[in-house]
Amino acid sequence: MKNRILYCLAAASLALSFFFEQAPAPATSGAPVAAEASFLPDFLSSDPDGGANDRASYRDSLQYSQYAHALGVKLEYTEDKDLLRTVTDWLGTPYRFGSNTKRGTDCSGFVTRVFKEVYGITLQRSSRSMFEKVQRVAKDEMQTGDLVFFRRGPGQPIYHVGIYLTSGKFAHSATNGGVMVSSLNQAYYHRNFYAAGRVARN
Template identity: 55%
Template sequence: MTKAIILSVLAVLSLALSYLFEAAPARPPAPEASAVALSPVTPYAINSPEDVVRVLKFTAPADTAAAPVPEEYYIKKLGLRFRNPDYRKLVETASGWIGTPYRYGSSSKRGTDCSGFVTRVYREVYGISLSRSSHSMFGDVKRVKKDMMRTGDLVFFRRGPKSPIYHVGIYLKNNKFIHSATSGGVMVSSLKEPYYSRNFYAAGRVN
């Protein structure tokens, strides 16, 4: 009898222990040393050399450095502002002729005609010798479209489809050009003025 009781008690204990092992949650395995997470990385808290690399990769700006914007300069006598420094000597030299009287066949500051003015400016600024007459000067240039003109291009005029070129000037910007007119001498005019708009023939760029 006593043996049967002992066996019954052991059976009960066995069942109880089996229940406890099944009900207890399994503990996760301890993390290995190499798998420990790094401390949070911020620009203000760098924790290791590896973190320095990570911060730099995150915070370093892209290489988007643009070329410096040229400083704007104002030519008072022309009443215009320019940015491209390549034009500065040209526009400053040309502006120094403002007010020079018109004189046919001459090319000095005592008096000059249209082609004389253009040839003097180009020789002083670029060391280029252009043809002396506006008509022959057209052969010294490469023709460009009116909407593609840039500072320093030459503008040519004629009175009709079959008429020869009779006048030339130097394009500035914003439809403005500088030239020596028979009435007024060296001055700045606009291609939008009716007279020049009507007689405009072509623009050319000196090669």
């Protein structure tokens, strides 16, 4: 509860600081008006016991809020921030078959690049090969960073892979829009979802 109050106070302080920085200083004042709105950050940093932790928690909460907004997901604020940041950086990258750069990438190329950047893990290049190397997990036990695989019906090969985020949402590179976040509850993905898998990380 204490942290929530501090976060609210800090947010209010940032808003006031922005307002005062945008307003011209009165002609009779020799000091910048923005200084008048800086007492709340000072208050947060004046706590010798928890000030540093509160500031770090506040920065974390801001980052999580930014990622939640960009990705369109509801976060628990315990997810891997490096993964969320990296996926966010890739959003909007166009689809390009056989490629894995920010000028264009296919689904498996996107997944391999994200795992290399975030975890230093080199995955197999195709979604089918990836599936052979992962540990299967139940759909209701998926965690952030698990892989989700799709096929077009029983007996059909796996043709698509994405990275599970949270709350039924996953990031992937789609042929009709490039890197984006979609829901497993969408009719197309719900129908074609095959399995989820977890990559071993040291």
